[in-house]
Amino acid sequence: ERDHYLCAYCKVQGVITPAKTVDHIVPIEFDETSKANVDNLAVICGKCHRLKTDWEQSYYGTGQGNELQSVTPINDVSAIVVLMDKE
Template structure:
């Protein structure tokens, strides 16, 4: 998160929010690379929870 201290999802919507979670863009259990920086994004808790909830419904 040091590289991107703001929530990337909020930024896409024009909102400035501090990030609190480093998220795997492609989840590890779906083949995402665990330590690949290109597979990581900074998110706030609400955005991370929303993303995780959507992913759990599409399994």
């Protein structure tokens, strides 16, 4: 409800996209302590979720068969959108 069922990742790009999926901004696989933190949650559409998952796998090393990296967590949706577009 906080995000009005709109994709936070599209919204920072000036696009309004309805969405119902809630995503952990910093993946819990990388930082389990952020799992219950509401500030680590954002609504995300299917297209952005696929892009973000691909970016997380290369940046954080998340996903099956990957090795977690020692990197600084990024919790700014605007910054993540820029990084996702570079993938």
